[in-house]
Amino acid sequence: xxxxxxxxxxxxxxxxxxxxxxxxxxxxxxxxxxxxxxxxxxxxxxxxxxxxxxxxxxxxxxxxxxxxxxxxxxxxxxxxxxxxxxxxxxxxxxxxxxxxxxxxxxxxxxxxxxxxxxxxxxxxxxxxxxxxxxxxxxxxxxxxxxxxxxxxxxxxxxxxxxxxxxxxxxxxxxxxxxxxxxxxxxxxxxxxxxxxxxxxxxxxxxxxxxxxxxxxxxxxxxxxxxxxxxxxxxxxxxxxxxxxxxxxxxxxxxxxxxxxxxxxxxxxxxxxxxxxxxxxxxxxxx
Numbered sequence: 001x002x003x004x005x006x007x008x009x010x011x012x013x014x015x016x017x018x019x020x021x022x023x024x025x026x027x028x029x030x031x032x033x034x035x036x037x038x039x040x041x042x043x044x045x046x047x048x049x050x051x052x053x054x055x056x057x058x059x060x061x062x063x064x065x066x067x068x069x070x071x072x073x074x075x076x077x078x079x080x081x082x083x084x085x086x087x088x089x090x091x092x093x094x095x096x097x098x099x100x101x102x103x104x105x106x107x108x109x110x111x112x113x114x115x116x117x118x119x120x121x122x123x124x125x126x127x128x129x130x131x132x133x134x135x136x137x138x139x140x141x142x143x144x145x146x147x148x149x150x151x152x153x154x155x156x157x158x159x160x161x162x163x164x165x166x167x168x169x170x171x172x173x174x175x176x177x178x179x180x181x182x183x184x185x186x187x188x189x190x191x192x193x194x195x196x197x198x199x200x201x202x203x204x205x206x207x208x209x210x211x212x213x214x215x216x217x218x219x220x221x222x223x224x225x226x227x228x229x230x231x232x233x234x235x236x237x238x239x240x241x242x243x244x245x246x247x248x249x250x251x252x253x254x255x256x257x258x259x260x261x262x263x264x265x266x267x268x269x270x271x272x273x274x275x276x277x278x279x280x281x282x283x284x285x286x
Contacts, residue, residue, distance in 0.1 A: 051079065119144070124151050174256075191221040231275075
């Protein structure tokens, strides 16, 4: 995302505790900071007391601590964005806290993985619409064509992203189960060729089948080099809990989530396909 912003001549100041990441950001024309103090000194100097926009892009477990350091430094005209995968109810609470202090907060769901970050993401914005409109062009410049939208009040951006991740789990599970059937059939299919076939004109042609084809090109179809332990980051667990409290059925998503946790040998290949897909679209470890 930083590279994409720099390509469009945004002035970007990056805060990260990882020095090699700071060096990488500097190499594409950013300023770098290793501490909050240094970060805000550079922001205020660069912006000359004008409005600043801070885009927080970290795992949800670290958001609260980061906000404790950032919020006291904000001014009323500044805008703080949480672009990670935070629980939407936490985002509502954070919005209320900042609103009470006359500070501005947007919760923003972002999809597309590293390739999307560089070439254009899908962006889902929640919060006060007048705040969104002030920086609408920022979202436009970070998104793929027609890939950004204001979706509603506080929490809605992260809610839409949470549901997106549940749908993603279901789609991936269906593909993984289907290719497990193909593998176990009596026909001895070339799964790489089947993935390629599915991805040319079939109803299930998709980025997922394209990623699977790429994965099979990289590994043998038994996926012996791919782990059958599938990572998950918590959003779908939130979805399931929220759906249960709301009494809304999500049976397919629930089953897809259980597959990731199931350690039985009969689902091992299914989980390997899931791991392969996660690696292809998100760079997750194998």
